Amino acid sequence: MTASSGSPGPTLSESFARWIAALSFDRLPDEVVRMARRCLLDTLGCALQGSTTPEAQLLRKVRDDLGGAGPCTVWGTPGGVAPQAAALLNGTHAHLRELDDIGGGGHAGACQVPAAVGAGELSGADGRAVLLGLVAGHEVSARLTDAASYDTMTLRGWHTTGVYGALGAAAAAARVMGLDAATTAHALGLAGSYVGGTWAFMADGAMSKRVHPGKSAETGLTAAVLARRGVTGPAQVLDAAWGGLFATYVPGEADGLAPLKDLGEGFRIMNKGIKPYPVCWGINSAADSMLTLRAEHGLAPADIRRVRVILSEMSRRMIGATGVETVLDAQMSVAYALAWIIVRAKLTLDEFTPEALRDPTARALMARIELVVDPAAHGERQTVEVETTDGRLLSSRVEIPRGHWEAPLSDAEVRDKFLALARPALGPSTEAAADLVARIETPGALPELIALLRG
Structure with a gap:
């Protein structure tokens, strides 16, 4: 019986599992396969860049x-490691x-690509299976937001990447391993039993x-492995009263029937955004607005009297940090991002170095940026208003930020992003890795790619 509907029939996770197990690569439209490849390439690039950071030195220990x-790979490092360790480190x-x-209920690629590739290494699956797993995982994690939205979860203090992300990862790993519907349902049940992740890190910039x-x-891959070996998970993990x-995370606020509406019509992975800037996605609307105002009006730091950012309460909680001490603080601070755009007319990794965090010009500009909550506003879009020293009042609002699936980066831009991010880790093999992802569904491409990722 489904607790959400009160009528006999499969539970929500069982319904998902049946769809996942029946999913066939040969029936995927070309544009869906292309999007799955883009997701794979972008996530690998981000992880390879991450593997060269100071934080990665801690994670290596x-x-x-x-x-x-073990049989699995931490991308950008030699040798093999245990599957859980590989998934944990690659996703981080x-x-x-x-x-x-x-898109996909949070940072879906960082959750699902490590689980899917790790499942492929464990089971000997090919690149077609990995792409199919990403399509399956995105369908699950994205549809969960139909029941309880990103806004709803965030205002409750839950980070959807840590909640829905594990269920999407379990779906991806289960499909890569070729688990049947009943076993896939157990994998989802196990994953859903262990999810978590709160926004408490905003208080101190913690690495959590x-x-x-x-x-x-890690949770999703482990759940699929456990289920494959006969460990059972709760069928009503999502919809039990x-x-x-x-009922536990957002009591009284979820629509338990919504995730299955029109399941099988279209693919949610198509609602996938690829970031152009190294900041919380919630900042991208304001960043594009400030880039536009700076370019159109030739603004420089000396021209700025005051900046007002009009935003929702949810956005204020997410990107309202002003006490910037760490890189994470900076990446969650719309004031920091706008200050650097005013200074340099760009927002790249160069603006998030230890030296940049201490820059006196950027710090002075941050003090002139005011956040104003509009009680009627929702979501992650902001209006940016600039008052100049010569009395001009300028305003911009970007509803569809660059990188959103309705304003996507081109395939060439996604490849260029990968090359720039991956080159410090892969060196002369970087172009070859990108070429392998472009044909990952062909025989032998996945093990060849993994060999390159081990250096």
Whole structure:
């Protein structure tokens, strides 16, 4: 019986599992396969860049603590490690610089690509299976937001990447391994039993946010492995009236029937955004607005008297940081991002170095940026108003930021982003890795790619 509907029939996770198990690569439209490849390429690039950061040095020690040699790969490093360690580190690396994709219920790529590739290494599956797994995972994690939206979960304090991300990762891993519907349902039940991830990191800039997609990848892959070996998970993990995810996390606010509406009509992976800037996606609307105003009016730091950012309460909680002490603080601060756009007319990794955090010009500009909550506003779009020293009042609002699926980066831009991010880790093999992803569904491409990722 479904707790959400009160009528006999499959539960929500069982319905998802039947769809996942029946999904066939040969029936995927070309544009869906293309999007799955884009997701794979972008996530690999973000993770490879992450593997070269100071934080990755800490994680390398964690890898050693979590076990010795194993069948799976931490991208950008030699040798093999235990599957859980690979998923944890790859997902965390992908999120270390806030450049990983959006859509699919959060940072879906950073959760699902490590789980899917790890499942492929464990089971000997090919690149077609990995792409199919990404399509399956995005369908699950994205549709969960139909029951309880990103806004609803965020205002409750839940980071959807740490909640929905693990279920999407389990779906991806289960499909890569070729699990049947009943076993896939157990994998979803197990994953849903262990999800979590809160916004408490906003109080002090803690690294826990970086680890959320890694934990989701680890949880999802582990759940699929457990289910494959006969461990069972709760069928009503999502829709049970007592103990179900929605009743527990967002009591009284979820529509438990919504995720299955029109399942099988279209593919949610098509609603996938690829980031152009290394900041929380919630900043991208304001960033594009400030880039436009600066370019159109030739603004320089000396021209700025005051900036007002009009935003929702949810956005204020997410991107309203003003006490910027760490890179994470900066990447969650719309004031910091706008200050650097005024200074340099760009927003890249160069603006998030230890030296940039201490820059006196940017710091002075941050003090002139005011955040104003509009009680009627919802979501992650902002209006940016600039008052100049010569009395001009300028305003801009971008509803569809660059990188959104309705304003997507071109395939060439996604490739260029990968090359720039991956080159520090892969060196002369970077172009070859991108070429392999472009034909990942062909025989032998996945193991060849994994060999390059090990250096």
